[in-house]
Amino acid sequence: MRTDIVHIGAGELTYEIRNIVAVGEKMRALGLDLYWENIGDPVAKGEKIPEWMRRTVADLAMDSDSYRYCPTRGVLSTREFIAAMTNARGGAQITPDDIIFFNGLGDAINKVFGLLRRTARVVVPSPSYTTHSSAEAAHAGDRPVTYRLDPRNHWYPDLDDLEKRIKYNPAVVGILIINPDNPTGAVYPEEIIRGMVSLAAKYDLFIVCDEVYQNIIYNGAKTRALAEIIGDVPAINMRGISKEMPWPGSRCGWIEVYNADKDEMFSRFVASILNVKMLEVCSTTLPQLALPELMTHPDYSAYLKERIRRYELFSNIAYDTLKDIDGLMVNRTNGAFYMSVAFEEGRINGRQSLAVANPQVKAHVEGLVGQAGVAPDKRFVYYLLGATGICVVPLSSFATELQGFRVTLLERDEARFRRIFDTMAAAIREYLASA
């Protein structure tokens, strides 16, 4: 090309959760049985969508009206339904016009960060769900600006660190909160969220919040929805149906805007989000039509409760299996369906390995770990994959210096889940002892 055609932020766009699949597929082709614990798709992990849900969607698919474009913000009756749900909490009050639908939250995340002025930064958690941190970093063409989630304190945000990141970096205009969190599975207590909202108020910032897992909380954990405690602070809250319903293939999520009228600049920013959506016309219509029908179905809450009970059971099995391994920092997952495990500092290096039985797989793993610049936890993940077939994601790919891995709790078969975690625990001990 006669001039550079690559966006300044292109280097920030990596998604290890899917990259690792290519590595796993190669190993499967070499004869390995795979246990996919890398991606947060309950349906891909065997979740059976109940008959009543499929019937509701099928009936809508028989209606010609479901095939039309919908209004740019989304189907009005669905936005009315959502606004009523949010307003019933008694905190921030919104109208249907404060809601905009997107083609999944991935789309919302890219638009919200992509439309920020290049020099304006949103401080994101570390570790961070990559779609957020990469989209924010790509818009700025720079590394993400991060605040620490503390593996020695239930993965809660370190509010002192957050304040420092804001105070000493005038480019920071917003704070990202993900609650419950991906990749850590943490659920933040009310005081923590209040602390974050207070910092936003103190430094005249806005909040971006991701509550896609808001209704997947267990182990007695208590939290608050952002709407309940946002007060006067301008905020964009992201919600969706990918995880809760679960219907990730619907590509359907929305933002709720709180306090747009409290700040003229924020209001203009939100208008730009709506305008860019208008250029695209609208988001997927059918899942929006289905949403109120599914959520008010008499069997919806029992179905969700059954899944939540399973995640709770599996979060405890995972925690109990790994918590006593010397060299690990392990926290019990209280929400969503991920667990992030960090190695204590200095416990993994570039010399450790696992015995890999299949010679072709062994050669492939050795080729992968022999490449320049492979992070120590990626090395561990490759060996774990080659030796056991268990596919997890290196923690260092979630915008953190911490070394570790993220694993999902989505397996449906308890005996198989226990086997996977027992195998993983043995492999971790072997790996740490190997050099």
Ligand SMILES: Cc1ncc(COP(=O)(O)O)c(C=O)c1O
């Ligand atoms: C915290 C969080 N936000 C957003 C998403 C993306 O959701 P969607 O399927 O609506 O794009 C995910 C997916 O894993 C997630 O974990």
